[in-house]
Amino acid sequence: xxxxxxTPAAVRRPDGVWARLRRRKLALFGMAIVVLMVGSAILAPxxxxxxxxxxxxxxxxxxxxxxxxxxxxxxxxxxLGRDLLSRLLYGxxxxxxxxxxxxxxxxxxxxLIGLVAGFFRGWIxxxxxxxTDLMMAFPALLLAICLAAIFQPSLWxxxxxxxxxxxVQTARVIYTETTALTERDFIAAERTLGASTPRIxxxxxxxxxxxxxxxWGTLGISTTVLLEATLSYLGVGVQPPTxxxxxxxxxxxxxFQSAPWLVFFPGAAIVVLALAFNLVGDALRDVxxxxxxxxx
Amino acid sequence: MTAEAVMPxxxxxxxGAETVLSVRGLHxxxxxxxxxxxxxxxxxxxxxxxxxxxxxxxxGSGKSIxxxxxxxxxxxxxxxxxxGEIRLGDQVLTGLSDAGLRxxxxxxxxxIFQEPMTxxxxxxxxxxxxxxxxxxxTPMSRKAAKAQALQALKAVRxxxxxxxxxxxxxxxxxxxxQRVMIAMALALKPEVLIADEPTTALDVTVQRxxxxxxxxxxxxxxxxxxxxxxxxxxxxxxxxxxVIMRQGQVVxxxxxxxxxxxxxxxxxxxxxxxxxxxxxxxxxxARTTAPVVAELRDVQVRFDIRGGVLNRVTHRVxxxxxxxxxxxxxxxxxxxxxxxxxxxxxxxxxxxxxxHEGLINVAGQRVGLMTAEARRRLxxxxxxxxxxxxxxxxxxxxxxxxxxxxxxxxxxxDAASRRARAGELMERVGLTTAxxxxxxxxxxxxxxxxxxxxxxxxxxxxxxxxxESVSALDVSVQARVLDLLRTLKDEMGIAMLFISHDMAVxxxxxxxxxxMHLGQIVETGSRxxxxxxPRHPYTRRLMSAVPVPDPDHVRAAELRMTGDVPNPVxxxxxxxxxxxxxxxxxxxxxxxxx
Numbered sequence: 001x002x003x004x005x006x007t008p009a010a011v012r013r014p015d016g017v018w019a020r021l022r023r024r025k026l027a028l029f030g031m032a033i034v035v036l037m038v039g040s041a042i043l044a045p046x047x048x049x050x051x052x053x054x055x056x057x058x059x060x061x062x063x064x065x066x067x068x069x070x071x072x073x074x075x076x077x078x079x080l081g082r083d084l085l086s087r088l089l090y091g092x093x094x095x096x097x098x099x100x101x102x103x104x105x106x107x108x109x110x111x112l113i114g115l116v117a118g119f120f121r122g123w124i125x126x127x128x129x130x131x132t133d134l135m136m137a138f139p140a141l142l143l144a145i146c147l148a149a150i151f152q153p154s155l156w157x158x159x160x161x162x163x164x165x166x167x168v169q170t171a172r173v174i175y176t177e178t179t180a181l182t183e184r185d186f187i188a189a190e191r192t193l194g195a196s197t198p199r200i201x202x203x204x205x206x207x208x209x210x211x212x213x214x215x216w217g218t219l220g221i222s223t224t225v226l227l228e229a230t231l232s233y234l235g236v237g238v239q240p241p242t243x244x245x246x247x248x249x250x251x252x253x254x255x256f257q258s259a260p261w262l263v264f265f266p267g268a269a270i271v272v273l274a275l276a277f278n279l280v281g282d283a284l285r286d287v288x289x290x291x292x293x294x295x296x
Numbered sequence: 297m298t299a300e301a302v303m304p305x306x307x308x309x310x311x312g313a314e315t316v317l318s319v320r321g322l323h324x325x326x327x328x329x330x331x332x333x334x335x336x337x338x339x340x341x342x343x344x345x346x347x348x349x350x351x352x353x354x355x356g357s358g359k360s361i362x363x364x365x366x367x368x369x370x371x372x373x374x375x376x377x378x379x380g381e382i383r384l385g386d387q388v389l390t391g392l393s394d395a396g397l398r399x400x401x402x403x404x405x406x407x408i409f410q411e412p413m414t415x416x417x418x419x420x421x422x423x424x425x426x427x428x429x430x431x432x433x434t435p436m437s438r439k440a441a442k443a444q445a446l447q448a449l450k451a452v453r454x455x456x457x458x459x460x461x462x463x464x465x466x467x468x469x470x471x472x473x474q475r476v477m478i479a480m481a482l483a484l485k486p487e488v489l490i491a492d493e494p495t496t497a498l499d500v501t502v503q504r505x506x507x508x509x510x511x512x513x514x515x516x517x518x519x520x521x522x523x524x525x526x527x528x529x530x531x532x533x534x535x536x537x538x539v540i541m542r543q544g545q546v547v548x549x550x551x552x553x554x555x556x557x558x559x560x561x562x563x564x565x566x567x568x569x570x571x572x573x574x575x576x577x578x579x580x581x582a583r584t585t586a587p588v589v590a591e592l593r594d595v596q597v598r599f600d601i602r603g604g605v606l607n608r609v610t611h612r613v614x615x616x617x618x619x620x621x622x623x624x625x626x627x628x629x630x631x632x633x634x635x636x637x638x639x640x641x642x643x644x645x646x647x648x649x650x651x652h653e654g655l656i657n658v659a660g661q662r663v664g665l666m667t668a669e670a671r672r673r674l675x676x677x678x679x680x681x682x683x684x685x686x687x688x689x690x691x692x693x694x695x696x697x698x699x700x701x702x703x704x705x706x707x708x709x710d711a712a713s714r715r716a717r718a719g720e721l722m723e724r725v726g727l728t729t730a731x732x733x734x735x736x737x738x739x740x741x742x743x744x745x746x747x748x749x750x751x752x753x754x755x756x757x758x759x760x761x762x763x764e765s766v767s768a769l770d771v772s773v774q775a776r777v778l779d780l781l782r783t784l785k786d787e788m789g790i791a792m793l794f795i796s797h798d799m800a801v802x803x804x805x806x807x808x809x810x811x812m813h814l815g816q817i818v819e820t821g822s823r824x825x826x827x828x829x830p831r832h833p834y835t836r837r838l839m840s841a842v843p844v845p846d847p848d849h850v851r852a853a854e855l856r857m858t859g860d861v862p863n864p865v866x867x868x869x870x871x872x873x874x875x876x877x878x879x880x881x882x883x884x885x886x887x888x889x890x
Contacts, residue, residue, distance in 0.1 A: 185687040192647040193702045193751075194675030196668070207692045290735045291691050 020287045030279030037273060041092035049074065050083040052090040053241050057081065066259045076261045078252060084262065087243040088269060094244035098159055098228040099273060103220040105163035110170025111213055117171070118178025119201055125175075132171045140165040141230065148236035158237050162224050170216045177212055181205050211285045218281040222274040245269050313344040316385060316520045317366070317405075317488045323379035324361050324370065324544075335361050337544040338380065343488060346514065348521040350535035350552070352528060354567075354770035355741070358544040359524045363490045366522070367407050368397040385487065403433045406481035410493040412473035416465040422449075422476050423461030429480045448479040452509060470635075471502035475509065482513055489514075492524040499634035500797065501841040507534050526770065528571045529800075529843030532556055540564050553847045570775035571845045572800035575827070584807070586625035589758050589791040590646065590678070595619045595654040597641050601865065614864045615641040616652070617815035618874050623759065623791050628782075630794040630802040632838070633812035636864070639795045643763045646793070647680050659758045672706060679752035683764035685744035689736040695722075695747045696732030702754040721750040725780060742773035749780065753788070760785075761793045766801065778805055799842045803827050811835045814864045816875050821884030831886040 021027055040047060050056070050073075060081040061067060069076040075084040117128035135143075147161040181187065182205070190200050229246020231237030238244050240251075245266040252262035320340045325332035336358040343349045351359045364370050365377050368389065382389040384404060389397065401407075409415045417425055426445035427438065436444075442461075449457035452475040465473055474494060481489055491510065495503035511534060514521055523535055531538050531552060538555050540547045540563070548561045559565045597616040600609040616638040623629045631639040645652040648663050648671065656663040659677035661670060682688040689698060699718040703709060709717070719729035725746040736744055745765060752760055762781065766774040782805060785792050796802050802809060803823060810820035811834065819832040830836045866872060875887035 185682045185684060186690045188644075188649055189680070189682065189688045189748075189751075190690075190701075191649060192675055192678075192680050193705055193755075194672040195701070195705050199705070204690050204693075289692070290694075291737045 017287055021283055024283045024287075026279050027283030030276040030283070033272060033276035034280065037092055037269075037276070038096060040089055041096050044086075044089040044093060048083075048086040048089045050086045052082060052086040052243055055080045055082055066255070066262065068259070069261050075265050076259070078248070078262055079255065079259075084248075084265060087248060088245070088265060091243035091245045091248055091266065092269070094155060094238050094242065095225050095228070095246065095270070095273070097155060098162060098244070098246075099221040099225045099277075102159035102162040102228075103166065103217065103224045105160070106166035106220060106224070107170055107213060107217050109163065110167035110216070111174050111209065113167070114171040114174025114176075115178050115201060115205065115209070118175040119182055119197075119205065121179065128171075129175060132168055132175075135165075135168045136172070140168075140227075141234075144227070144231055145234060145236050148231060153236055153239055155238055155242075158228060158231060161231070162227050165227070166220060166224055170213075170220075173212055173216060174209055177209055178205060181208055207288075210288050214281040214285040218274065218278040221277050222270055225270050225273070313346055315342045316345050317343040317522070318383045319362070319366070319380070320383070321380035322362065322365065322377065322382065324358070324365050324375060325378045326375045327373070332378065334378075335375065335544055336365070339539075339541070339544070339546045340380075341539050341546070341549060343520045343522055345487070345520055346518045347536045348511070348514065348523055348534055350523045350525060350531045350538040351541055352525055352531050352538055352567075353541035354526060354772065356543065357541040359541050360492055361544075362541070363407070363492050363522065363524050366488075366490060367401060367405060368392065368394075369401075369407075402429065402486070403484055404486050405488045405490065406484065406486040407490040407492065408474070408477045408481050408494050410496050412470065412477045412497075413465060415477055416473060418465055421462050421464055422468065426461075426476070426480050426483060430483050433484050444483065445479075448483040449476070451482070451513065452476070452479040454479070469502075470498050471506060474498060474502075474506050478506070478510065478513070482517065482519065485517055486519060488520045488522060490522045490524070493526070494523075495530070496525075496527070500799070500843075501634065501837060503530075504841045504843070507843075510534075527843060528568060528771070528845045532845045532847045532849070533843045540567065556845065556847050567772060568845065570772040572771075572775070572798070572804050573845060574800045574803055574839065574842055584624050584627050586627070588622045589625050589659055590623040590793070591655070591657040592619055592621050592642070592646075593655040595642065595645060595652050595656055597638070597645055597650055597652045609868055611865050611867050614815050614866055614872050616645065617864070617872050618654075619812075619815075619817055621810060621817070621820070623793055625758070625791050626785070626789045627807040628785060628792045628794055628805055630796065630806035630809045631812055632796055632799060632802045632809060634797055634838070636814075637812040638815040638864070639812050640763050643680060643761045643793065643795055646759075646761060647678055648674060675702070676706060676755045677757055678759040678761065679755065679757045680761040680763060681745070681748050681752050681765040684768055685741065685748045686736065688748050689744060691736055694733050694735055695739070698736075699732075699747065699751045699754055702751065706755060717754065718750075721753055722747075724753065724784070725750045726776075740773075742769055742777060745769060745777055746780065749777075749784070753784065756788065757790065759791045759793060761795065763795045764797070765794075767796065767798065774801070781805070799839055811838065815872075816887070817877075817885075818875060818887040819885065820877075821881075825881060825884040829881075829884070831880055831884075 056077065058072070060077065066079055066081070067073055067077045073083050073085070075088065078084055078087065113128050113132065117125040144161050144165050147164060148157065151157045187200060187204060190204055225246055228237055228244060229250050232244060232247035233250035238247060240247065248266040249263050252259065256263050321338045322336055322340065323334065323338055324336035325334045339362065341349065351362060353359045361370070361375070366382055366389065370376060377390055380390065384400060387400070389400065392400070423442070423445055426448060427441045430441045430444055446457055446461060449460055454460050454472060454475050460468065468476065494510070495506050498506060507530065510521065513519065525531060535552050537550065538552050539549045540555070542563055547563045548555060548559065555564060556568065559568060595616055596618060599613040599615055601611040601613060602608060603610040619642060621629070631642060633639050641650060644650045646656055646658060646663060648666065658674060661674045661677055663674060666674065689695070696715060696718050699721055700714040703714045703717060708714065715732070718732060722729055722732060727743060727746055736747070739747065766777050769777060778801065781792065784790065794802065794805055806823045808820070808822050809826040810817045811826065811832065812818070813834045819826060819830065819835045826835065830839055877885040878888045879885050
């Protein structure tokens, strides 16, 4: 019945984040896929079998149909007789930049706005959250089209536009979570210790938001990649003939029944990318949570 | 009550009443990583018709797990009964299907839980919930069920039962909600009622009313009650027999009077010894003449309640209303009162967490609109230890970092010296330097509270505020933490503002006491004055409501309160009548008007 004698945890120095991450097979698998995709995007000019823009004469059947996978063109060809594999490899560059950079910017903006609004509340919080509501109520696609119309479409502008549209949900979720955290006793305890506001926000509130940020970050990857595709389809995204996974799907979707591979392969690429980030994200979330330390 | 044949396999001496519920060799285990973890290890007991059997024990003793296994409510799939037999009358409950158990639950065994708010459906009226409970088990018309529900609410002495029927749970006070739970549980006249810490979340005066209600209902209906509690005072006053549990095993079982007068096991003796007892205030202690550390003058804290279409402030909660007090160096000043009396609000006002009107001075530092520098000076002078240590520690930071954090914030020393100081503080509160790198969840409740105390001591403050700091701890742990606070205070000369609802604990630790009611102090004086000679009726009521851990204690008869509890919410602009304090003996002030 002594509260002193009971020592539930043996004395042990915690392993580093990397060491703990390495013990998780699924996380390693996810990381391998991410590395593979990034690597093939960078090395696309060297590993792609054909020029992604070249319309091969032999890439179409005698009736002008795209070729199915196999033969000279490993994943088949598209409607214009271009090699699908090469287009996918080059498209990875666009899609990764959108999925990682645009999504990353959206995440940072959303987290900051939600955090500040949730922590300070009052008029600052009201202004920020009403602005968020406004953005949410405004059709994202319309906004993206407006923004893209103002700026000259280029890959980075598209990334920026997508970030501007996608931070809203993150901000809302982070806001709710932050208001709840701010009410907790340990934040009151920090205040009575004389801790400064930045210290409370970044040392004591932000770490608790990691699980939420990870979940929204991984969910955002597939949404942003597809949003880019939508924008391309509407002519305000990445300009053709530059390939991206999204616009490959959209270019070919009308022929889905006769040439399903044209939609299947880029679709699969997006799914695998999102899945890989999901695996890494989940593992990272658990590894960064000290309350799960020791459990596997 | 019919005295039928005693069941032959019961070895104990019975007074002739039949055994309703019998538990034999019950084993419960939870699925763990390295095989099943036993939670309850082969316990057995009998409950007879019309008696109250208490299962007492500290947290982790398996008492709640036992009650849940009787109800068949163990959380699936992790926890399950792995052996033994639970028998209700002649029906074996262990191994019964879910459907079979459902017929038994509510009909023959009912249960009430600790927190009535979470056990009631917040979006259903009280009446509908009682009606639903009745109709779920006995097919009858809605009209008949409604009449029976009203009858049940009347039976639990709820004021204005007809109005309560159409109210929602949040419109009722905690005590009233627990009465509704009891009404639902008893509406079907079950053979056994399991009450799992039924009054732990309630104020002491309400606790008494609820427990007496249970006892009265038991007498009229002959229900057997299985009372799960950690409070030995409650056991002494309301149980006929008691089973003391520890770490999933029965330590001792017997007649309540026998257990209290002649405990056989060492654990029972320790447990009983650590229960704080009320006395008569002890000897008069000379009032310290040390300089005043904290000075409160006419402090007022109000919270706005907005309502109406325009969301304007319509009412205000007068949480603290004109409180003045002095705390001198090295003394322990206690604020005692029931929930909602404003005692915690005062604590939060002193450390600057809630804005106030009036004057608060701590160590020469005026609390109020402060610059960052003044705020830091204040935090060096006064520290607060909260009720729930798990909530008060950041779960994502090691305890070493957290204890050293105040030093870091105030720019004391370098990383190495801060860590060394954190280690010293850990040892000072009875933990080890080796545990600095552990996280809060790796400690027990009592250890966590020690860590909070260590963190509060890091800046060597002049005043420590202990806001219900021991209320969430087991009695034995509570006694140790109180000892620690006492020694630290004596050795370091720190003044302490001790805030509690527990009269017995307050009497044991304080030098001076102030009793609060609805935001105002109604009586204040030295411990000997307040406890030895309580003058205000509210003080007396509080003291007499505390359960006494002595089965032979005869309680004075008292008027029962069934009506609404007065509350400190007033419309905007309403003036609250302030108490006029009269000095009855030097240093002993009592409110003149109530």
